[in-house]
Each structure stands twice: as structure tokens, then as C-alpha cells.
Amino acid sequence: MGRAIFYYSAETSWYDFGADHPFKPERSQKTFELCHRYGLLGYPHTSVKSPSPLERKYLLFAHSNEYLDAVSRVGRGEIFEDMLRFGIGSEDNPPLKGIYEWSRRCAGATWEGIVTLLENEADVAFNPLGGFHHAHHSQAEGFCYINDLVIAIREALNRGARVTYIDIDAHHGNGVQEAFYGEDRVQVISMHESGRYLFPHTGYADETGEGKGKGFTVNIPLPPKTDDELYLKAFYEISLPLIKRFEPDILVAQLGADTMISDPLTDLMLTNNSYIKMIDELRKTCQKILATGGGGYDIYRTARCWTLAWAVLTGLDPRDEFAGLVGGMMFGPEMEVGSLYDYPYSVKGPDKEKARQEVEKTLAFLSHQFHL
Template sequence: MVNKWTGLSPVAPARSKVSYFYDHDVGNFYYALGHPMKPHRVRMAHELLVAYGVTERLQVLRPPRATESDLTRFHADDYIEFLKRITPETAREQSELLHRFGVYEDSPCFDGIYNFCQMSAGGSLAGAARLNRGLCDVAINWAGGLHHAKKTEASGFCYINDCVLAILELLKHHARVLYCDIDVHHGDGVEEAFYTTDRVMTCSFHKFGNFFPGTGDVRDIGYGPGRHYALNFPLQDGVDDACFREIFTPIMSRVMEWYRPGAVVLQCGADSLSGDRLGCFNLSIRGHAECVRFFRRHGVPLMLLGGGGYTVRNVARCWAAETALTADMPLDDAIPYNPYYEYYGPDFQLHLRPSNMENLNTRPYLARIVTELLDSLYHLPHAPSVPYHDVPADVIQDPLLRKFDDDDDGDSEDE
């Protein structure tokens, strides 16, 4: 018998540095004909990792399925009940509910929608549980990072906000959690969930202005106890590696120095890469991965989540490279043969070359935003504290830590 969330038997094996969550079934989900979101990209990234031999340095774990009670830690009961019951066959007769819960157009109803949500959220919850128990230094769930979902509605291809659920789990053991988002789209769902608390700091670097979701102004800084604990860096088209490094490093260095988070959740949306189908930035894979390297240097418990990314061959390249980085394994630029080898033609190289698109972010503009955000941080007196010293009692008896049989019958047994 193994623990559902940590993947351990009662006698735990030796600690593994990187816990990597992957379910082969994730590649079977299909949003809609012509839809840009393709869960298949997670399978492509995994096969690339296998071909490079990176998985041999990881603890590869199949994510458990999140239960209804797990999902309603953040989401509304009626919304989760709707996701459980809706199918493409019954969707037409439930158009009123589809619009109420945002499951239409960009976020369509598709076969297995609830199972997909369970899988995505289960990997993030399990990763948080392993980080909490000190069983790994890095937890990775590329099927997660669905940062637009709200408490009662789907948004931007996202139905369940696994980022929020993972942070709530981390808060059981950590006084402060930092959420950093490098997706080209603003992490609105996560910011909204923690907008009034100082126990979670949200930082988002994103395209702003006539671009989905339309939020993330530099003046959006939080409210009440959470005032100044939301940081937004609005950017224009063409952000390149040098530009991103100049803004990311000083701001996040100050955040780490001042906020002193117990754990970090990094949403690694790959739609900020050059050549993305829906993105407008110009980052290379090395520039994108530098954000992962930054947090690894700080040595805090780190969770890496997926997110956007709509040129699937580049998404797979990026997430494979960042997984290898956490395992301290350099990768050859020549992509080894794998089941999706033809996707990487004609060059068959791991690293992509940024385009010559114009960078519309001027140095005076970037300097002004950096100064404004650093000034906001410097005016805060100290990192917030939490009055308790022991792990809350509810964590000890938490259903997330219950044991399940190896068989998929869902029978539980007390620890």
C-alpha cells in the first residue's frame, strides 16, 4: 500500500531530489478541432526526457486523481458538480449552465473534462505534499499551471486552478509562499485568489494591453492585508532574453531577500517563447530556463508547473530542458530519436533561435516599472509572520495523506 499523495509506502525509500509527475493518459485528452491547447505536448516533453535519459535521475510518479473534496478546497461545490456531470453529449441542453460556469468557446466542454481536471490538480497537490514532507527539493507537474481558472468558472483554457490548490497545501507547512508567473498571459486566477492576504506573494511578468485576460496593471498591488503583496510587470511585444534578465533578476532578488518564502511555485508557461502560436514575446529556451535556475540557486523548496504554450514542439523542448536543469543534467543540442522526432525538424535541435522581431519595451519604460516595483517593496516594513509554531492539527489527519491500495479501487485504510 502506498500513500496517495506522496507516492510512498509506509516505509519510505531514500529521498529523491526531483519528484516528477506524469500520467501517460494526459496525451489522450483533446479540447476541440483546431483548439490551440493540446495536452499532447506534455507527452511529447516526457518522451523527450526519456530519450535523453533524464527520467533516470528523477523520481517519476503517476499523479493521483484529485477528489471532489480536494477540488472544493478552492472551487465552488456547484461548479465542481457541474464539471463532474457535463459531457459533450449533454452540453447542448445545458447551455445556461455552460455560460454560467464559463465552459464554452475558448474553454469548451470535451470528453473526459473532469478526469483531466483531476489529473492536473492531483499532480500539483501531490507535489505540494511531497515538498511539505521534505521528500524532494523540486516537484514538477507539467500538466498543471492552469492559472486562469476562477472559483466558480473556467477561463482561458483552464477549468481547475491547480496553482491555487497547491499553494493552499503548501501554506499548511510554510508561513509564506511565493508564486511567480512567466507565462505571456497574466496569472489572474492566482492573483485574485490571494489578493487580500500577505501569506502569498504573487508576481507576474506578462503582456499587457489589448491582450487576454486584460488584467495585471502595475497599479494592481493587492488589497487590505494583501496590499503590496501582488506584483505585476506589464510588458509589450518582443521581450528578449537580455530584456527579461534585466527586469526579472533585480525584482525577484529583492522579493526573495525581503519576503523570505518557505516555498516557491513557478508557473513556467511556454507561450512566452519566441514563435509561440498565441504569444508575442521573443524568449529563447535558455532565457526562459534562467528563471528556473534563479530559484534553484536560492535553495528553497520549488514547484514547477506548466501553463500556456501553443507551439507544441517548442513547449516540449522547453519543459524537457527545464526538467533536466533541475536534475543537474546538461543536454546535447542534437535531439535524440524519440516517438515524436519528426516534430522537431528540420533542424532537430533542442534550442530554438529567437526571431528578429522588434522589442517594443524601451529602456526608460522598463527602468520606470522596475523602480516603481522596487519602491513598493522597500516601503514594506518586514516579511509577514504567522502566529503558529507547530504544524496545524488538521494536516496530520488530512485526507491528502491517507493511504490507498496499489489497486485502483479507491479503498482507503487508516495510517
């Protein structure tokens, strides 16, 4: 098993978007604590690193100067009319003090992760506080200000690597898609709840890239009530064979956990059983993986997902080191089922048949489109 690096800083996980805002950076702290509790850190091949803020010259890989100026001003506590032009000042993207510095640190972890992989210092890098896939070139969107993924992928391209980006967040990875829509050295795959039902209302199956990038963007929109079985069907029939065909040097995986059945913002009905199965397949398919967090608004379930993701990526078996201790640390998330793994769940009846029909139609279209 190769070296694996977990990027974590207590300080960045305490950053607060506000009590009413669904995005809770503390998920990364919960994940870190669970990884610790389940004995998934502290091996010779694992290490924990605190990221540094990313320099501006790298932020420019994904964003315009004027946009970065705006985020920086907002971060200093300035409120100005023009910020709305940059998507800042909405309910989703409030003008948060410190947002520029915080985003630079989140992006710093993702960037350090890809560089570490590219320089063969590690095989796995995980940044639970990364994966801001909605941020545009000059606009904040969907809780995302700085697109750490686009920056990291550009760094990989600059160093001559071929990259597959796979996004299993419940929302379409629109910011990453648009950055590489005309690029044939990056394969962008997004599996998500269809834009017909969910923000950002893009990511339809016929969005497949343009120019020399034609055929390198893959969108798999899924209907509400898609469960593990149907999601895995899409993964095995479309995503996995396309990744194998592309043969990337590096895989960048946005592991948003808002696909889970209990997520308050989406309508997909997954459990972490399918989630970790996919991560295991990805691990077997590409030797180098940069994994990031993403969405996930049921905090505890998200922390369980990411703990299991880290276990799979590092080849470790999670064991509760506190089990059986009277008065031992009681940690909310796994108590629901007494383990990190969810109970299996499948949608039944007419809901399932409706979802199945829609998924099969989409997969047939994609199989034809991509000659599978």
C-alpha cells in the first residue's frame, strides 16, 4: 500500500458559514475524529498534514484577477454593491469575513495533494475540506468560492499528466465541467441528481464536451429516488469502463456525500454501501487518487462516508478502538447502526420502477453516445 496523506486543520474546520447555512466545515473535524477513533491514522504509510494557504498565482489557474479581488475584499469585511456581480451576497454565498483566507487554505490542501501525487511522494491524498465544484471563473455559486479542483487539475496538466475527474456529489460538477469542456487531456465524469430536479440545473446526458474536448465530458443525470442498485448500475455500465478506456495518470475524485438517503437537500437514496464500493473500484483502477469532500448536509452520515472512504483508499480495516469501554466516547454518527456501515436499503414498488425506467433510458443513450 502506497503512502496516503490526510489534509486536516482544526482551524479551517471551525470556520462558520452561519447557523442557518447548510454548509458545515466541521464535518471535516468529525471525519478526522472518527478516523482516529477507528484506528485509521498513525500508520507508517499514513500521515496527516495541515495545509498552507495557496498563493494567488495558483488561484489564477481557475479565476480572474477581478473576481479574486472581490473575494479578498469581502474577506476583509467590505460590503459593496458590485459583489453581487461575482455571485457573492446571496443566501448560498454570503459575504463572509475571512472567506478568502479560508478558501485559500482549503485550496492549498487540494493543490498540495496533487503535487504530492505528481512528484510520487504519495499515492493517495484526501482533503475533506475540498471539492468546491460549483465555483466559476468569475462567480461564486452553491457554497463554493474558490474552485480547488480546477486549480489542481490545471497543475496536473501543466506537468503533463492525463486526469480523470469523477464527481459523485449529488449535484452536477458544473464549475469543473466548464473549465475543461474543450480539453481532451481531462476526462470529466459527473454522476448526479438530474438538473430537471436539482440545482444547478445542468449536467444533461447530451453535454459531452466541445471541439477537441468532444467526448471527454460525461454526464449521468439520475432521477429522484435512485438507490444503490441503480446508482451502481450507472457506475459499472458507464463511469468505470470509460475511466478504464481513458487510462488516466491521476484520478481526482469529488466524494460529496449528499447522495445519501438522509440528506436534507437532495432526493437520491443511497447508502454508504454503494459509495464505498465505487471508491474501492476507483482505487483498483488508478494508482494515484486525489480525493476531496464536497456536499453532504447530514453531518454525521457524511463523516461516516468520508471515514470509510479514507479506510478504503488506505487499505485499512476500520475497528472501533473504544468499543466496549464503559463510559467510552459516544460519537453520534455511527450509533444509529452500531457501525460505520449503513443498513442496506432499496427503493421498492412504483417509485423504483419509475426510477429504473428513467435510469435505463439514460444509460442506453450514453452507451450509444460513448460507443460502449
